[in-house]
Amino acid sequence: MSKAADMDPQEEVVSVSKKERREKKEKKDKKRLKTQPESEEVDTTAGDEPAETPGKKRKREALPDEIEIDVGLPEPASKKAARKAKKAKLNPTPTADKDGATTDGKTDAEVKGDKEQGGKRSEYGVWIGNLPWSATKDTLRDFLVENAEMKNEQITRVHLPPPTKPVNPNWSTKPLNKGFAYVDFSTELAMYSAIALTETKMDGRALLIKNAKSFEGRPDKPKTEQEQDTGRGAKGAVKGAHPPNKRVFVGNLSFDVTKEDLEAHYAQCGSVEHIHMATFEDSGKCKGYAWVTFGDVDAATSAVKGFVYKDESEFKSKKKDKVDSDEEEDTKKSGKKRKWLLNKLFGRELRCEFAEDSTTRYNKRYGKDKPAEPVDGVNPDRWKNFGNSGEDRGEKRSGRKKVDPRTIKSGAAHSSAPRASQAIVESQGKKTTFD
Structure with missing residues (x-):
């Protein structure tokens, strides 16, 4: 028997349907090729495989391996140059022509001038x-x-x-x-x-x-006494500085500084009466600040300024063998003075300023200038009239303190008042008659 006779009827129907589909597809491709213009026709002679239509392409065409670059074209501007060009558009400047004249009618020489x-x-x-x-x-x-x-x-x-x-x-x-x-x-x-x-x-x-060079009528900047004395800027000046006195605050000290070091350092300014140095309780070392009391105000002022004037003979090193002529020159030049800086100790720049006078400090803590303690429900301006901080002349004479009646508890006056006797009052031998 032949193969056609051996084929199942169902398989025969499937093969016929595939054939019909193939024929329909070929007809559609032919119609599509006819509708395309001549310039877009696909060249099928290059290869045996049929070329794909534009609608059927799924991958992008690969770029050619070699890229042609025209060397004669100008180099593209960088980002920095582009920013400059953008600013130039916002602020246009007169451009020069080929003849050397600018757009506003001036030549390059005139513009330069x-x-x-x-x-x-x-x-x-x-x-x-x-x-x-x-x-x-x-x-x-x-x-x-x-x-x-x-x-x-x-x-x-x-x-x-x-x-x-x-x-x-x-x-x-x-x-x-x-x-x-x-x-x-x-x-x-x-x-x-x-x-x-x-x-x-x-x-x-x-x-x-x-x-433009005259500054007449312009108010001068106020200068503090410290700036006027030192003659330099107010870099180390402190707001609200205290008036000059014998007591000076010294800060930014090293932890290894002792009272003897401070006394030897500031003895160049003048006599030092007392040094109070803040120290740690456990080690006894300096906390970094101290108060120095001098014998006079001039010595304290020199310490705050940070320099003193000395004779030139004190600056020269003392050599063992000196010639007589050198000694004579030293005696002649002894009248000249040079500045000797005192603003550093052990390599640290000191912070010196006038401290409060001892009397002023005492009055602020315990005297009249002591701030009043706050009282509830009372205006702060009247705090000094209440409590322990305020005493008038009558209180000072009697030794009694003024008491605010609002602080007394209710009923305390009756409990502490002396009670009158309830017994019969004895006769005093007086007789009152009425007409």
């Missing part, structure tokens, strides 16, 4: 204050040229600082300057003609024009 003139300050300059916020460099130039006897070329520099603080949103106008400007001139006559315009109004505001 303007920069040199505008960058350097002149000897003849003025400070202009109370400017209106609408003022600009051009309007300020025009104002000076119109009102003073000068030309525009005599104004070499106009420095008008722009505002840096954020503008108040409630303001209707935006300020274009900080309210002041510096203007330099080429001649002294132009400078004085500008100063003569002071109190002249510009947009309704009277200008204040002064010499």
